[in-house]
Amino acid sequence: MFMKYKKYLPLNSSDFKANLSLKDGSTFLDLLDSLDIPRDDPKLVLINGISRGISDKVHTERLRDGDVVAIFPPAGGG
Amino acid sequence: MNGWTGNILRVNLTDREYAIEDLDPVLARDFIGGRGLGSKIFCDEVDPMVDPFAPENKLIFMTGPLTGSGAPCSSRYMVITKSPLNDTLASSNSGGFFGPQLKFAGYDGIIIEGCSEEPVYLWINNDEVEIRPALDLWGKTTHETEDIIRAEMPDNWRAKELRIASIGPAGEKLSRIACIMNDKNRAAGRSGVGAVMGSKKLKAIAVRGTDKITLTDGDAFQKAVLHARDTLKAGPVTSEALPSYGTAVLVNIINEAHILPTNNWQKSYFENAHKISGEAMADTILKRKGGCFSCPIACGRLTEITDPLSGSKIKGEGPEYETVELMGASCGIDDLSAITKANYICNELGMDTISAASTVACAMELYEKGYLSEEDLGIKANFGNADALMVLTEKMGKREGIGDIMAEGGYRLAEKYGHPELFMGVKKLEAPAYDPRGCQSMGLQYATSNRGACHVRGYAIANEILEVHAKTDPLSTEGKADMVKLLQDLTAVIDSSGLCLFVALAPNFLYEEVQLLMNQACGANYTVEELALIGDRIWNLERLFNLKAGLTKADDTLPKRLLEEPAGPKGDVCRLDEMLPGYYKLRGWDENGIPTEKKLKEISL
Numbered sequence: 300m301f302m303k304y305k306k307y308l309p310l311n312s313s314d315f316k317a318n319l320s321l322k323d324g325s326t327f328l329d330l331l332d333s334l335d336i337p338r339d340d341p342k343l344v345l346i347n348g349i350s351r352g353i354s355d356k357v358h359t360e361r362l363r364d365g366d367v368v369a370i371f372p373p374a375g376g377g
Numbered sequence: 378m379n380g381w382t383g384n385i386l387r388v389n390l391t392d393r394e395y396a397i398e399d400l401d402p403v404l405a406r407d408f409i410g411g412r413g414l415g416s417k418i419f420c421d422e423v424d425p426m427v428d429p430f431a432p433e434n435k436l437i438f439m440t441g442p443l444t445g446s447g448a449p450c451s452s453r454y455m456v457i458t459k460s461p462l463n464d465t466l467a468s469s470n471s472g473g474f475f476g477p478q479l480k481f482a483g484y485d486g487i488i489i490e491g492c493s494e495e496p497v498y499l500w501i502n503n504d505e506v507e508i509r510p511a512l513d514l515w516g517k518t519t520h521e522t523e524d525i526i527r528a529e530m531p532d533n534w535r536a537k538e539l540r541i542a543s544i545g546p547a548g549e550k551l552s553r554i555a556c557i558m559n560d561k562n563r564a565a566g567r568s569g570v571g572a573v574m575g576s577k578k579l580k581a582i583a584v585r586g587t588d589k590i591t592l593t594d595g596d597a598f599q600k601a602v603l604h605a606r607d608t609l610k611a612g613p614v615t616s617e618a619l620p621s622y623g624t625a626v627l628v629n630i631i632n633e634a635h636i637l638p639t640n641n642w643q644k645s646y647f648e649n650a651h652k653i654s655g656e657a658m659a660d661t662i663l664k665r666k667g668g669c670f671s672c673p674i675a676c677g678r679l680t681e682i683t684d685p686l687s688g689s690k691i692k693g694e695g696p697e698y699e700t701v702e703l704m705g706a707s708c709g710i711d712d713l714s715a716i717t718k719a720n721y722i723c724n725e726l727g728m729d730t731i732s733a734a735s736t737v738a739c740a741m742e743l744y745e746k747g748y749l750s751e752e753d754l755g756i757k758a759n760f761g762n763a764d765a766l767m768v769l770t771e772k773m774g775k776r777e778g779i780g781d782i783m784a785e786g787g788y789r790l791a792e793k794y795g796h797p798e799l800f801m802g803v804k805k806l807e808a809p810a811y812d813p814r815g816c817q818s819m820g821l822q823y824a825t826s827n828r829g830a831c832h833v834r835g836y837a838i839a840n841e842i843l844e845v846h847a848k849t850d851p852l853s854t855e856g857k858a859d860m861v862k863l864l865q866d867l868t869a870v871i872d873s874s875g876l877c878l879f880v881a882l883a884p885n886f887l888y889e890e891v892q893l894l895m896n897q898a899c900g901a902n903y904t905v906e907e908l909a910l911i912g913d914r915i916w917n918l919e920r921l922f923n924l925k926a927g928l929t930k931a932d933d934t935l936p937k938r939l940l941e942e943p944a945g946p947k948g949d950v951c952r953l954d955e956m957l958p959g960y961y962k963l964r965g966w967d968e969n970g971i972p973t974e975k976k977l978k979e980i981s982l
Binding site: 301302314315341343345347348349350351352353354369371372373374375376377 | 613614617618619621622623624625626627629630633634635651656676697698699815832833836838839841842843844845848851852878879882945946947
């Protein structure tokens with residue numbers, strides 16, 4: 300979790316990282332729900348190092364054990 | 378003319394004469410301004426085989442029709458010359474306030490010819506133009522130079538109105554990676570343009586202007602400005618991410634995408650990336666954000682650190698993403714203060730931070746592999762050694778010790794010590810901070826960019842990773858030639874208009890938005906199709922110059938490491954060979970990358 304999403308991390312996490320345990324078959328939306336992260340605002344999502352962009356196509360995908368999920372607000376630069 | 382001033386200032390430093398010439402309106406229309414117009418004038422007047430340090434090379438400062446107009450992000454000007462780093466047609470872009478001030482003084486651009494026997498600076502105060510002695514400025518940093526020139530003004534207010542572009546000791550000493558700084562901390566960074574200015578013994582250009590820019594339709598232009606501003610406001614990158622965290626907001630993102638060059642591109646992920654990110658900067662060294670002329674984004678960072686070398690508090694601007702990444706992860710360094718110090722050194726001595734950082738990383742790998750010794754360097758230079766970064770950067774800027782060869786850039790350093798394959802760049806231009814092994818289109822972009830490895834000439838990252846306009850698959854090579862060409866042509870238009878490229882980081886800020894602003898300002902009646910054609914034309918103009926200067930398709934390649942050593946999130950190489958032939962075809966070039974007669978006719982070149 301980065302920038303404004305850091306505050307949603309569980310207590311005792313490092314500054315921006317946490318290991319989460321989710322039920323088998325959980326989706327990205329389930330991950331958001333488990334941390335009370337609002338569903339609606341646009342997020343830049345990378346899963347296992349692959350950017351999934353900011354659209355919501357990723358929302359219903361099943362996550363797998365060991366997946367690394369990075370969540371940012373939309374950002375960019377040069 | 379509207380938008381354009383219609384005047385070009387031509388200065389001959391050999392004869393110590395100047396003339397104010399009319400801007401040809403047909404040329405202006407066909408090449409717009411900035412990068413396009415400056416390159417066209419340059420190509421018409423200069424032999425591609427010229428020695429970049431000879432008096433026959435010219436140095437052109439060119440604004441765009443929108444520069445100074447008050448459109449959002451309308452601060453930009455280009456410096457065009459033949460690059461002493463790699464013989465390409467150099468066009469180096471900068472923001473700040475210098476470009477608008479030149480328009481207010483009544484000029485679209487300045488053409489510098491010949492060379493002076495003694496150091497001089499150019500003084501422009503509306504239609505007063507003087508070539509003034511600069512012996513007491515020679516040897517001074519860019520910051521000192523601006524302060525001294527301002528102090529010569531009769532009053533404080535006039536002094537503040539003065540805008541200055543200058544070189545530091547690096548440019549004076551003809552470092553091939555020297556840049557031109559304006560407004561103290563804005564850089565026309567790449568391609569060694571500062572060295573050409575130094576070869577002409579031109580220390581600075583100071584300009585003050587009090588005139589107006591006329592527009593075709595003021596009311597309609599104002600509406601277009603508000604529309605553009607709203608488009609920028611609606612985009613999260615331009616309205617939130619950049620103002621809050623600056624360009625270094627990219628550090629964590631690019632790292633999580635596993636395309637963050639680390640230890641001279643030996644790896645593409647850096648454990649301590651978060652320590653050198655825009656967020657870390659905001660928590661520690663950031664004083665406030667800063668912006669260029671008429672900019673609602675304000676991505677600039679005004680920073681303050683405790684100088685790791687002297688212990689006193691020092692201020693400056695930056696570091697930007699490229700700087701913090703290439704001086705940080707690519708040197709194995711996570712010390713933000715040391716990186717910021719090295720950045721300040723580059724600003725004051727007048728050096729391109731990308732090239733300087735990359736040359737240090739190259740020196741570090743040469744050192745670790747035993748090809749460069751501690752005795753050669755004067756310091757141990759392992760990856761991670763923050764002292765080495767600061768010391769070597771200073772030596773480079775002053776051409777002291779090992780700095781003398783490092784000032785020639787990473788390619789010449791690596792070649793001198795027998796290992797050119799450790800130079801991470803294309804066409805001798807050091808590569809920016811995105812690893813093509815995890816973002817295939819950037820490999821095509823680096824290999825084909827006319828001035829050498831460059832991200833700003835076709836910022837495919839925007840689609841591959843950030844989904845600004847669309848989302849593509851960064852690991853696939855399919856369709857990338859089309860995307861890269863589109864971005865390259867659009868960028869050429871933006872670079873010629875006088876707008877900052879960051880307008881294109883807002884969704885929906887594409888040709889139509891630029892067209893709207895230009896037509897209301899200039900009365901040009903451009904169609905979107907015509908603008909796209911002009912972008913293509915400018916790209917080919919640059920390509921033709923390079924071919925005549927001796928570059929060939931063999932130069933459209935990538936460092937061996939990126940083609941052969943896997944990295945990125947899935948351990949891949951850059952599959953350039955899957956993209957390049959299709960790109961040549963799309964561009965209308967033959968299999969040697971040479972524009973065909975048919976192509977040249979199509980774009981009227």
